Structure formats: C-alpha cells, structure tokens
Amino acid sequence: xxxxxxxxxxxxxxxxxxxxxxxxxxxxxxxxxxxxxxxxxxxxxxxxxxxxxxxxxxxxxxxxxxxxxxxxxxxxxxxxxxxxxxxxxxxxxxxxxxxxxxxxxxxxxxxxxxxxxxxxxxxxxxxxxxxxxxxxxxxxxxxxxxxxxxxxxxxxxxxxxxxxxxxxxxxxxxxxxxxxxxxxxxxxxxxxxxxxxxxxxxxxxxxxxxxxxxxxxxxxxxxxxxxxxx
Numbered sequence: 623x624x625x626x627x628x629x630x631x632x633x634x635x636x637x638x639x640x641x642x643x644x645x646x647x648x649x650x651x652x653x654x655x656x657x658x659x660x661x662x663x664x665x666x667x668x669x670x671x672x673x674x675x676x677x678x679x680x681x682x683x684x685x686x687x688x689x690x691x692x693x694x695x696x697x698x699x700x701x702x703x704x705x706x707x708x709x710x711x712x713x714x715x716x717x718x719x720x721x722x723x724x725x726x727x728x729x730x731x732x733x734x735x736x737x738x739x740x741x742x743x744x745x746x747x748x749x750x751x752x753x754x755x756x757x758x759x760x761x762x763x764x765x766x767x768x769x770x771x772x773x774x775x776x777x778x779x780x781x782x783x784x785x786x787x788x789x790x791x792x793x794x795x796x797x798x799x800x801x802x803x804x805x806x807x808x809x810x811x812x813x814x815x816x817x818x819x820x821x822x823x824x825x826x827x828x829x830x831x832x833x834x835x836x837x838x839x840x841x842x843x844x845x846x847x848x849x850x851x852x
Contacts, residue, residue, distance in 0.1 A: 629824050633824050634828075637832060642829075643825075648829075648832055651811070654726055654809060655792075658727075659729075659782060662731075662733045663737055666737035666785075668734075668739040669738050670741025670745065670781075671753055672767070673738070674742045675767065676743070691735035692735045694720070694776065695704075695754065699731050700704040700794050700798035703798075704798050707724055716732070722807055724807075725796050725799055725807055725809070728795035729796070737784070738764035738779075743777075744778050744781060747777065752769075753826070763816055764828065779847060780847045783844055783847075784840075786840065787836075787841075791837070796809050802815075810829050810832065810833050813825075814826045814833075
C-alpha cells in the first residue's frame with residue numbers, strides 16, 4: 623500500500639511539474655487522435671446521415687457490417703494495416719509504417735463505424751415529422767441532409783467526441799503501426815505499457831492519470847450535450 627501511495631505522489635509531482643517528457647507524449651497522443659477523429663468524422667457523418675435518410679438494397683447488410691466492425695479487436699486492424707504498410711506489402715512504397723500517419727489511419731478506421739453508427743442513431747431519433755416536412759417544402763437531398771445535421775448537431779457532436787475518446791485510448795494498433803518511437807509515435811497508452819514494463823511505475827501512473835483526466839473531460843462534455851434542453 624505504501625508503494626502505491628508513494629508512486630501516486632511521485633506521479634502527481636511529475637504532472638504538476640509539467641515534466642516535458644510526459645507532456646510531449648500527451649501532445650503527440652492528442653494531436654494524432656484529433657486528426658484521426660477529424661478524418662473519420664468527415665467520412666462517417668455524411669455516410670451516417672445518408673444511410674439513415676435513405677432506403678436501398680443492402681442497407682441491412684451494411685448495418686450488420688458496421689456492428690461487426692465496432693466489435694473488431696484493434697490488433698486485427700493493426701495486423702491488416704501492418705501487412706499493407708510493411709516493406710513487402712502492397713503499400714510498402716508509401717513508407718507509412720512506424721509513422722504518425724499510420725497510427726492516424728488505424729485510429730480513423732477504428733472509430734469510423736462508431737461515429738457512423740451513432741450518427742445513424744442520432745438521425746433516426748430526430749422528430750419523425752422532420753423529413754416529410756422538409757420534403758414537402760421542396761428541400762433537395764443536399765438541403766435535407768444539411769437541415770437534419772443542423773437539428774441533430776449536438777447528438778452528432780457527441781458521436782464525434784465518443785470516437786475521439788475511443789481513439790485516444792487505443793493501444794494495440796498504435797503499438798504495431800507506430801513502433802512507440804519517442805517524440806514521434808509514442809502515445810499515452812503505448813508509453814504506459816512501455817514504462818510499466820521497464821519498472822517506471824510512477825511515469826506510467828502519471829500518464830494514466832492524465833488519460834483519466836481527458837476521459838473525465840470527454841464524459842463531462844457528453845453529459846452536457848445530452849442534458850435535457852429547456
């Protein structure tokens with residue numbers, strides 16, 4: 623018990639002293655996750671709105687596929703992308719392996735089905751009179767989608783925040799594709815795994831506490847977005 627308390631105190635001291643090694647890792651992790659979330663949102667939100675507003679052949683299959691992808695282990699995504707990006711892989715000439723871009727692509731793929739599914743749920747939960755009303759007023763497909771996004775913007779923003787929270791907590795694919803290179807691809811989760819394995823429990827605990835703080839902030843934002851509107 624004394625060991626844990628001493629380690630916790632040391633971790634808090636590292637955080638309060640703004641240790642450059644720790645905060646460089648935090649900055650790398652946040653920037654990678656933000657870019658991945660932006661890319662995923664640009665693709666997932668329009669796709670989710672389109673799927674929710676339209677009926678077409680194969681819609682049920684796509685929904686089933688999205689549900690399956692949401693449950694896919696991250697190491698599987700990392701393994702598939704590793705095969706593509708490795709030197710002998712079909713995309714090896716791009717030189718993406720062990721770069722931040724490889725981690726960004728993995729995280730974007732990981733959170734895309736989450737954002738799209740939550741966007742579909744948000745649109746389907748909107749007032750059922752919204753779509754027929756807009757169509758009766760002569761709204762085009764594009765105008766219909768824009769108005770639906772505007773009405774459900776808080777729920778869609780919550781979907782994006784949820785995706786970001788999932789991305790920043792990713793470890794499997796980030797370790798496989800990023801290589802855990804200090805100052806380049808080392809994220810909070812991969813650093814926690816590394817420092818703990820080295821016996822640097824205080825460093826790992828400090829990063830874990832910062833990750834919890836970020837998770838708390840994200841959950842606070844989600845609660846604020848889902849609060850009852852007066």
